[in-house]
Amino acid sequence: MIRTFIFFDLETTGLITKNCMPKVTELSLIAVSRTAVCNTKDFLPRVLQKLILPIHPNLNISKEIETLTGLSNENLCEIQHFNCDVYNLIINFINRQKAPTCFVAYNGNNFDYPILLSELKTIDKSFSENILSIDMLQLIKDFFLREEPIKKMNNQINNSCNIEDRKRSINARRKLDFTNSQPINFKLTNVYKHILGAEPENAHSAEGDCLIMIRCAIQLGNFFVDWADSNAIPLINHISK
Numbered sequence: 001m002i003r004t005f006i007f008f009d010l011e012t013t014g015l016i017t018k019n020c021m022p023k024v025t026e027l028s029l030i031a032v033s034r035t036a037v038c039n040t041k042d043f044l045p046r047v048l049q050k051l052i053l054p055i056h057p058n059l060n061i062s063k064e065i066e067t068l069t070g071l072s073n074e075n076l077c078e079i080q081h082f083n084c085d086v087y088n089l090i091i092n093f094i095n096r097q098k099a100p101t102c103f104v105a106y107n108g109n110n111f112d113y114p115i116l117l118s119e120l121k122t123i124d125k126s127f128s129e130n131i132l133s134i135d136m137l138q139l140i141k142d143f144f145l146r147e148e149p150i151k152k153m154n155n156q157i158n159n160s161c162n163i164e165d166r167k168r169s170i171n172a173r174r175k176l177d178f179t180n181s182q183p184i185n186f187k188l189t190n191v192y193k194h195i196l197g198a199e200p201e202n203a204h205s206a207e208g209d210c211l212i213m214i215r216c217a218i219q220l221g222n223f224f225v226d227w228a229d230s231n232a233i234p235l236i237n238h239i240s241k
Contacts, residue, residue, distance in 0.1 A: 004097040023057035028206035113238035133235035
């Protein structure tokens, strides 16, 4: 059973292409306990452990990426590149958490995890197999592309043995009104708007995207943690061949 979820996001110099792996310009790790994911209601957990680092990519940042993320070669000029100090900070941060720990990234399987592991490879470092990972994009798709959430809530109401149970089940279904339809697409910002009914703040910053994921995870509660328990794999499995 996973004890700590480490929500993880990168800002980079671009997208992965056949001939080029982008470089990291910012990384964010925000650790949240399993209990906090399940028990927090409408707001963020009070206890969030954070590691947020700008990184000089030693590569030119395009104007398009600069406009999107606010990060440029100019404002990163005095920041160190991805080195062993960064690795040690990440490992020390992970070691502070209750194990088992699991990274959570949105489209992480195809983007964040391969890029992070590529950066580690350049400094001859890696992670233990004990550090797990899930892709929250896949979790979200599994949640919305099935009928089970609605059926489960209806069954809870129909099978309730007394009036108080029925009231609790009805209130729970009202809180999960977002299960009655799907987001217009599975971009993180649109998923957030569908689940929370509000515009996300600070999208396209590594920390901002982590907080968006956390708020969505809280709304999914037990589904989120149960899915993670069943689907988590070692993060190092995502290294590019």
